[in-house]
Amino acid sequence: MNDLSDETEQAHDTPCEHCGIFTLGGDIPIQGAWRDITYVPVRDNIWSVSEGIYRTIFLKGQKGVVAFDTLTTPGTARAYAAAVGRVYPNNPIHTIVYSHDHLDHTGYAADMAPDANIIAHELCDKVVRARRSDGQLPATEVFADERKSYSIDGNEFELIYPGPTHGDGNIAAYFPESKVLFMVDTVIPGVGYTFFPDWHFTPYVSAMKRLLSLDWDVFVPGHFWITDRQGFIDSLDYYDRMSEFAQQAIINGLDPHDWAEVTKYTNLNLAGEFGQLFRFGEYCAMNLSRYMQQYLTGGWGIEGNWQQDTTPL
Amino acid sequence: MSQLNTGLFTAPNAREYLEREPEMSVDRISGRLWTISDGVRRTIFLEGHSSVVAFDTFGTPGAAKAYHKAVEATIPGKPIGTVIYSHDHLDHAGFAEDFAPEAEIIADEMCAKVIRLRQASGQRIPTRELNGTRHEIDIDGLQFTLLNPGPTHGTGNLSAYFAEERLLFSSDTILPNARYGLMPDYHIWNLVRFMRGLLDLDWDTFVPGRYEITNRDRFIHGCDFIEAVQEECQRAFAEFVPIWVMDAMQGYVAAKLGDRFGDLDGFGEHIGLIATRIVHHYLMGGWSLEDTPEPGYLLADQLT
Numbered sequence: 001m002n003d004l005s006d007e008t009e010q011a012h013d014t015p016c017e018h019c020g021i022f023t024l025g026g027d028i029p030i031q032g033a034w035r036d037i038t039y040v041p042v043r044d045n046i047w048s049v050s051e052g053i054y055r056t057i058f059l060k061g062q063k064g065v066v067a068f069d070t071l072t073t074p075g076t077a078r079a080y081a082a083a084v085g086r087v088y089p090n091n092p093i094h095t096i097v098y099s100h101d102h103l104d105h106t107g108y109a110a111d112m113a114p115d116a117n118i119i120a121h122e123l124c125d126k127v128v129r130a131r132r133s134d135g136q137l138p139a140t141e142v143f144a145d146e147r148k149s150y151s152i153d154g155n156e157f158e159l160i161y162p163g164p165t166h167g168d169g170n171i172a173a174y175f176p177e178s179k180v181l182f183m184v185d186t187v188i189p190g191v192g193y194t195f196f197p198d199w200h201f202t203p204y205v206s207a208m209k210r211l212l213s214l215d216w217d218v219f220v221p222g223h224f225w226i227t228d229r230q231g232f233i234d235s236l237d238y239y240d241r242m243s244e245f246a247q248q249a250i251i252n253g254l255d256p257h258d259w260a261e262v263t264k265y266t267n268l269n270l271a272g273e274f275g276q277l278f279r280f281g282e283y284c285a286m287n288l289s290r291y292m293q294q295y296l297t298g299g300w301g302i303e304g305n306w307q308q309d310t311t312p313l
Numbered sequence: 314m315s316q317l318n319t320g321l322f323t324a325p326n327a328r329e330y331l332e333r334e335p336e337m338s339v340d341r342i343s344g345r346l347w348t349i350s351d352g353v354r355r356t357i358f359l360e361g362h363s364s365v366v367a368f369d370t371f372g373t374p375g376a377a378k379a380y381h382k383a384v385e386a387t388i389p390g391k392p393i394g395t396v397i398y399s400h401d402h403l404d405h406a407g408f409a410e411d412f413a414p415e416a417e418i419i420a421d422e423m424c425a426k427v428i429r430l431r432q433a434s435g436q437r438i439p440t441r442e443l444n445g446t447r448h449e450i451d452i453d454g455l456q457f458t459l460l461n462p463g464p465t466h467g468t469g470n471l472s473a474y475f476a477e478e479r480l481l482f483s484s485d486t487i488l489p490n491a492r493y494g495l496m497p498d499y500h501i502w503n504l505v506r507f508m509r510g511l512l513d514l515d516w517d518t519f520v521p522g523r524y525e526i527t528n529r530d531r532f533i534h535g536c537d538f539i540e541a542v543q544e545e546c547q548r549a550f551a552e553f554v555p556i557w558v559m560d561a562m563q564g565y566v567a568a569k570l571g572d573r574f575g576d577l578d579g580f581g582e583h584i585g586l587i588a589t590r591i592v593h594h595y596l597m598g599g600w601s602l603e604d605t606p607e608p609g610y611l612l613a614d615q616l617t
Contacts, residue, residue, distance in 0.1 A: 103598035130605035198600040247324040257494030297402040300498040305431040
């Protein structure tokens with residue numbers, strides 16, 4: 001694993017020229033801030049990069065690079081491009097694949113590779129175009145199918161939309177020769193992220209389980225560390241158990257908005273089963289509160305009520 | 314044992330929770346209009362010539378039955394002929410089968426699409442769908458206006474304007490306090506701008522879908538509050554506050570807004586939750602088409 005902490009001062013000081021959906025005006029320090037990026041080979045031509053919290057992949061091609069996502073800010077997008085350049089000098093990022101629509105993963109192609117071809121699922125692209133966020137470029141190539149095979153610059157892979165999971169048009173990238181699966185903001189090591197922002201609970205687990213019909217043994221998530229098939233299955237089991245805990249919490253009279261009580265209830269009732277999971281103390285109570293809403297309000301919007309699909313891919 | 318409508322519950326021991334009938338409190342607002350609350354959630358109903366027009370159903374079969382009994386006791390001898398869904402959520406509109414199984418159900422067309430998709434046990438499918446932003450309603454001698462200003466909270470959220478009473482009813486949008494929790498299914502990009510648009514109407518009483526009745530000035534204060542949180546969340550994010558840590562967000566935003574909005578009930582308990590939710594709007598960019606500058610509904614054209 002390598003470290004880019006010795007990047008140039010000029011790169012550190014690059015001002016924020018793309019500001020997402022900030023409306024504050026003026027300088028927005030976090031947007032331009034440099035982040036040190038680590039990179040690691042996964043298998044074959046697949047590399048993974050991370051700034052510690054966010055993770056994505058890129059592929060070495062014959063003439064250039066296929067990069068997935070853009071990381072979190074203009075500063076991290078530039079750092080990501082620099083990391084790619086360290087691994088594969090003098091070869092352009094000619095293609096970016098968007099995992100889904102959210103700015104913290106795909107918001108800054110304008111800073112990373114403004115001339116690249118951008119591939120996205122059409123549901124993702126519809127939201128990106130409607131959002132008009134500063135720095136997030138619309139796709140130049142969209143697909144609407146459940147599965148689509150790509151052969152780009154010597155790399156063969158499939159993009160797969162298993163159904164609504166998180167965000168919009170969230171796709172998995174499947175590398176059958178390498179037996180690697182990459183998907184962002186779905187399976188993540190540890191408990192769920194904060195309050196499961198923009199997760200579509202009704203179809204989520206069944207859609208994710210469809211990916212188990214494919215032959216892979218390495219899973220690269222959009223956050224934290226790389227895991228395997230069992231780690232993937234364990235994560236989905238957590239969602240099923242949280243669904244049961246949430247119903248019981250409502251039956252027991254817990255108010256999901258009473259933060260002190262939700263925290264107390266979580267520590268009392270869930271620590272035994274989940275207390276060893278990464279970030280239990282920070283997020284599990286928020287996970288429970290959000291899951292309780294699923295049963296109080298019903299799913300949210302069309303995607304949050306999409307009926308479960310259990311058919312194999 | 315009678316057939317129990319369960320919403321989305323699958324737990325085998327949910328019966329007691331679902332059947333429990335809360336105590337309801339009914340208050341008359343005008344000659345034709347009442348408000349009812351279970352202590353947290355709130356809605357309204359009206360007396361027509363020969364029937365009752367009721368908004369929403371409350372959130373369990375037991376609460377729906379308690380609502381029905383309260384209407385019957387308040388307006389004896391007139392059936393509930395019409396139920397209007399404020400929006401799609403089960404905690405407000407989930408149990409018409411228990412509240413008024415024969416009534417006409419009116420809802421926004423997008424609300425109806427979500428309900429058909431959801432197939433929750435007890436949530437009746439609308440029989441009359443409204444398409445558009447403004448509808449002049451005339452039912453059984455009752456005239457009022459239903460408004461869908463755009464995505465605010467949930468799907469197809471309708472506000473009701475009663476010109477005669479100079480009153481606005483809107484469920485789970487602007488609250489009279491700061492008790493928003495994690496702001497479930499709020500569309501942050503559009504909430505305040507669409508709700509402020511309702512200030513173009515002439516009203517001075519605001520009936521929210523939760524907590525106590527309030528007035529125009531407090532409604533404006535509530536809009537100001539959400540906007541101020543949005544601004545301070547951006548500053549927190551811009552200034553490297555660890556936005557995924559609730560205590561950090563609570564400390565930053567509460568310190569900035571305590572003087573101006575500390576008067577809102579629940580401010581201290583909820584500001585960390587609200588800020589954690591809103592700051593993720595700026596991190597992620599909003600959630601789906603409802604949460605964009607030109608809102609729409611993804612996948613809507615694939616539904617009947």
